[in-house]
Amino acid sequence: MISKGSLEVISNIDFSEKGIPEREFEQFEFVNCTFSSVAGIEYTDCIFTDCNFSNAVLANCKMNDVTFNNCKLLGVNFSETKDFGFLVRFDNCILDYAIFDNKKLNKSSFSNCKIHNADFTQADLSKCKFYNCDFWDSVFVNTNAAGVDFTTSKNFTIDPVTNNIRKAKFLSSDLAGLLTKFDIIIK
DSSP: OEEETTEEEEESOBHHHHOOSOSEEESEEEESOBOSBOTTOEEEEEEEESOBOTTOBOTTOEEEEEEEESOBOTTOBGGGSOOTTOEEEEESOBOTTOBOTTOBOTTOEEESOBOTTOBOTTOBOTTOEEESOBOTTOBOSSOBOTTOBOTTOBSOOOOTTTSBOTTOBOOGGGTHHHHGGGTOOOO
8 A cells, every 4th residue: 555645545456356355445545456346345535546347246335425537337336335425426437337226426426427328217416417428328217317417418318208307408409319209300
């Protein structure tokens, strides 16, 4: 471990082979690490940079003020994490096939992320920040997206009948993503 300011730094470890030695981490930065399971582990004020969480198990994991920078999170089920204190930030991450089903994502942020085929069914995104994200083929069903600004994001299909999009912001050029259900042609 290396100390970097107030953060302890752990780097270049494949925890899928070695296992995680502790159950709680506060103010740690993980750099270029691989994880297959973080089940039951608590992370507070932690940063993950260039890490691979593809298909990692997150059952009963606590993520309170956790930042992911340039991480690969393919197929990760965030619905399994503890709800209390859940706050995450994603910057330049790949979140393809990620699951946020029934997750309250208040104050979480997504910036410059690829979020293809993700599941936001019944998620609360009402206080989420999205900047320059690609939602190709992601699922929004009974999702609370009230007040969310989608103006810098693209490739979303959100049914305004089955989702709360009150006061959400969209570019006029992206309105087709809200009208797909109606099978109309927009020119």
